[in-house]
Amino acid sequence: MSKSKEATAPKTPEKWQLVSWAKKDEQFARIPFEWRLCSLPAADVTNYINIPRTCGLLTEDELKIIENYDATALVDAIRSRNLKCVDVTRAFCKRAAIAHQLTNCLTEIFFEDALKHAEELDAHLDAKKAPLGPLHGVPVSLKDTFKVRGYDASIGLAALAFKPATENSILVDNLLGAGAVLYCKTNIPQTLMALDSHNNVFGRTINPLNTAVTAGGSSGGEGALIGMRGSILGVGTDVGGSIRIPAMCNGTFGVKPSWERIPYAGQEGGLSPGQTKVGIPASAGPLTHSIRDIELFFRAVSEQRPWTKDPDVIPSPWSSLTSLGGVGRKLRIGVVRRDGVIEPHPPIARLLDEVKSKLQTSGIEVVEMDITPLFSQCQSLANAMFGVEGGNNMFDLLESANEPLSPWLSTRLKRKAPLELAKVIELHGKREALRKQFLSIWKDKHGAIDAFICPVAPHPVPPIDRYNGVSYTSSFVLLDYPAGTIPVRMFGKEDVKGELPKTKPLGNWDKINRELWTKVDRSVYVGTPLCVQVVAPRLEEEKLVQAMSLIDDALKGNGCVSAKL
Numbered sequence: 001m002s003k004s005k006e007a008t009a010p011k012t013p014e015k016w017q018l019v020s021w022a023k024k025d026e027q028f029a030r031i032p033f034e035w036r037l038c039s040l041p042a043a044d045v046t047n048y049i050n051i052p053r054t055c056g057l058l059t060e061d062e063l064k065i066i067e068n069y070d071a072t073a074l075v076d077a078i079r080s081r082n083l084k085c086v087d088v089t090r091a092f093c094k095r096a097a098i099a100h101q102l103t104n105c106l107t108e109i110f111f112e113d114a115l116k117h118a119e120e121l122d123a124h125l126d127a128k129k130a131p132l133g134p135l136h137g138v139p140v141s142l143k144d145t146f147k148v149r150g151y152d153a154s155i156g157l158a159a160l161a162f163k164p165a166t167e168n169s170i171l172v173d174n175l176l177g178a179g180a181v182l183y184c185k186t187n188i189p190q191t192l193m194a195l196d197s198h199n200n201v202f203g204r205t206i207n208p209l210n211t212a213v214t215a216g217g218s219s220g221g222e223g224a225l226i227g228m229r230g231s232i233l234g235v236g237t238d239v240g241g242s243i244r245i246p247a248m249c250n251g252t253f254g255v256k257p258s259w260e261r262i263p264y265a266g267q268e269g270g271l272s273p274g275q276t277k278v279g280i281p282a283s284a285g286p287l288t289h290s291i292r293d294i295e296l297f298f299r300a301v302s303e304q305r306p307w308t309k310d311p312d313v314i315p316s317p318w319s320s321l322t323s324l325g326g327v328g329r330k331l332r333i334g335v336v337r338r339d340g341v342i343e344p345h346p347p348i349a350r351l352l353d354e355v356k357s358k359l360q361t362s363g364i365e366v367v368e369m370d371i372t373p374l375f376s377q378c379q380s381l382a383n384a385m386f387g388v389e390g391g392n393n394m395f396d397l398l399e400s401a402n403e404p405l406s407p408w409l410s411t412r413l414k415r416k417a418p419l420e421l422a423k424v425i426e427l428h429g430k431r432e433a434l435r436k437q438f439l440s441i442w443k444d445k446h447g448a449i450d451a452f453i454c455p456v457a458p459h460p461v462p463p464i465d466r467y468n469g470v471s472y473t474s475s476f477v478l479l480d481y482p483a484g485t486i487p488v489r490m491f492g493k494e495d496v497k498g499e500l501p502k503t504k505p506l507g508n509w510d511k512i513n514r515e516l517w518t519k520v521d522r523s524v525y526v527g528t529p530l531c532v533q534v535v536a537p538r539l540e541e542e543k544l545v546q547a548m549s550l551i552d553d554a555l556k557g558n559g560c561v562s563a564k565l
Contacts (some may be wrong), residue, residue: 016158016403020201023154023161027100027202030109035097047527048208052098052228062091070290071138071233078137081125085137089118089181092139092231096184099230103206105221107144107185108151114139114183121179134300136179141231143219144185145192145267146172153268156190156199158401160268169266171235171284174304186234187221190406191394192269193386193413195245195467197221198406204464207249212524213461216246219287223250226287233293237267239282240386241456241473244533247287247485248456251529253548254287255294255484256477258539262301263310272393278424279388280477281312291549294484295320298541319542331550333359334369334441334452336535340376341471341506342513344458346498351488351530355453355555362554369452371441377434378475379509385427385478390416408465435479442537451536451547459516460491461528468516469509476535482544483535486552491530496522 013021035057041048052058058066065088069077077083093111100106121137131137147153147165154160168176175182190199197220198204207215208228215224219236223246226234236243238256247254259281269282276282286297295318302318335356338344344352359366395415398405405413419427442449455472462468476483500518505511534551536544 014402016200016401019158019161019401023201027106027109030111031097031100032111035094037098037101041102046211048102048206048211049228051102052095052230055098057098058091058094061087062094065091066095066229066232069232071135071288071293072290072296074138074232075134075136075296078125079131085118085121085181086115088137089114089139089183093183095228096141096225096230099208099225099228103208103215103224103228104203105187105205105215105224105228105230107154107156107187107202107221108148109184110148110151111183114181118181121181131179133178133303134296135175138180138233139183139231140175140180141222141225141234142172142182142185143222143234143236144188145237145269146185146235147266147268148172148182148185151185154201155192155268155270156188156201157270157397158201158403159397160270161201167266170263170306170310171301172266173309174263174301174306175235177304178300180300184225186219186225189217189220190409191391191413192218192242194218194406194408195241195470196408196465198408200403200406207461209251210461210524210528212463213528214249214464214467216249216467218242219246220249222287223247223252223254226250226252226289229289232289233297234287235284235297236287237264237282237284239280239477240382241470243285243287244456244473244483244485245467245470248529248531249461251487251490251531252287252289253291253294253485253487255285255482255541255544256283257285257298257482257541258480259283260312260314260539261298261316261482261541263306263313265310265312270394270397272389275389275393280382280385283477291545291552294548295545298545314539316539330365331547332365332367332447332449333547333551334367334449336369336371336375336452336454338372339379339454339471339475340372341379342458342469342510343500343506344455345460345513345517346500347460347491347495347530348455348458350495350498351532352453352455355488355532355551358554358557359551364550364554367444367446367449369441369449374434374437374441375475378478379469379471381427381430381434382474382478385431387416388419388424388427390418392418431478438479450543451534453532453534453551456485456531456533458513460525460530462516463520463524466516468513471509472533480538481535482538482541483533484544484548485531485533486548486555487529487531488555489530491525491528493526495525495530
């Protein structure tokens with residue numbers, strides 16, 4: 001063959017490319033023809049939220065189901081037989097299909113199985129039998145890491161594609177036992193180690209509120225799907241902020257519990273067995289549109305007694321929010337403004353002032369907390385513990401399919417030698433010492449502090465692939481504190497005002513964070529969510545959810561809230 005012919009010969013596709021094409025074809029085939037959009041938005045359309053309502057694919061009844069109910073209300077409507085499980089499921093399957101065509105938020109699609117299951121749940125109620133559980137008939141979406149029998153849990157890796165799970169994750173069985181209808185799984189970043197959900201198999205998930213900014217990661221597909229109301233209750237995982245960050249980016253509620261409260265066993269994370277036991281364990285938790293749906297999730301899972309199937313889960317029946325009252329002590333909420341590693345942008349600092357003012361107006365006692373001497377130690381320790389194994393198992397999977405790292409990861413991730421035992425022991429010793437020191441923050445001279453608010457991130461929702469450090473979220477995984485995201489309001493034109501102090505950056509993380517304010521057209525942030533994070537003591541998820549509920553009431557101006565524990 002001549003040199004000219006060699007130069008023009010088509011390159012043989014890599015294994016990962018063939019897998020990607022096949023998976024995308026499989027996805028497309030699982031969306032019914034009548035649910036497909038005739039056209040995609042024009043390039044100048046940057047907000048997709050209203051498209052499902054105006055595209056003509058959803059009936060008025062389906063729109064009412066999707067937009068007028070949260071999961072708790074759906075439970076009541078299904079039990080009273082005002083709504084049928086199959087109608088609810090069909091509405092959310094259709095909305096998820098539309099959301100996916102717009103944002104690329106799904107991985108595995110099992111709409112047919114979901115509709116069949118919904119019909120069985122209707123027949124169960126028609127036979128005058130009691131509901132299976134608290135989630136009877138409620139559609140629930142799942143992050144791709146969860147194993148569902150008969151479907152892949154590829155986590156966006158070609159090497160794991162077309163290897164369907166032979167058994168369910170423990171939490172999947174718990175949700176089914178509670179009566180949930182599972183209908184899809186959602187997109188994630190390659191390696192699960194990025195804050196923008198892109199991988200080579202499924203591609204990138206787009207933020208439906210603003211296509212110029214990130215949908216977040218690693219539960220980014222879940223965040224985008226919930227944000228478009230293609231799901232009313234979704235489940236993600238979090239080891240550095242992977243529930244709370246997508247919740248922030250898409251304007252939803254999201255909670256990372258302590259890792260011993262919700263079963264995590266049986267998931268696919270691209271890790272060797274037992275790896276998390278020598279690093280930092282991840283947690284599974286909900287993303288929703290209401291606080292009461294967060295409680296519904298915890299109660300539903302708890303009633304399945306997951307500690308009988310997952311040895312990591314402690315026996316912990318859920319105490320409802322109403323049962324927590326009656327002590328008569330006024331709720332005390334702290335305000336943590338900075339972590340000592342990355343200084344928040346002006347609108348984030350002002351947001352904390354706004355929230356503080358509304359809490360005080362509603363009758364909640366608010367106390368300022370400066371915990372930077374301890375908080376500032378968390379980021380570097382967490383990063384060191386994330387790298388205990390050196391990423392070798394993940395790189396083995398990538399290399400087995402000749403798969404390259406995605407662009408954002410290519411300059412940040414490389415194979416390293418696993419840490420020696422003595423170093424791992426040292427890191428765990430530092431962690432335990434820090435956790436002990438942190439116990440002192442939950443009480444001051446005036447009494448106990450029930451929870452505190454702080455930023456989810458030191459910046460607004462950033463442009464694609466520009467999310468900075470995770471010190472405001474990963475620290476609470478290191479400490480094993482339950483933490484949740486609450487949407488406050490949207491970033492407005494007035495929020496672009498304000499300048500950073502003319503001081504030396506606290507470090508490289510802070511330097512990069514400043515560039516997200518000084519070297520970015522700030523108008524990109526307009527119309528994106530502004531959120532706060534709420535943090536409670538370890539294993540006190542009930543207290544976290546109650547604090548979030550009272551804070552959310554105060555933010556919505558629901559009068560003087562019942563601010564008692």
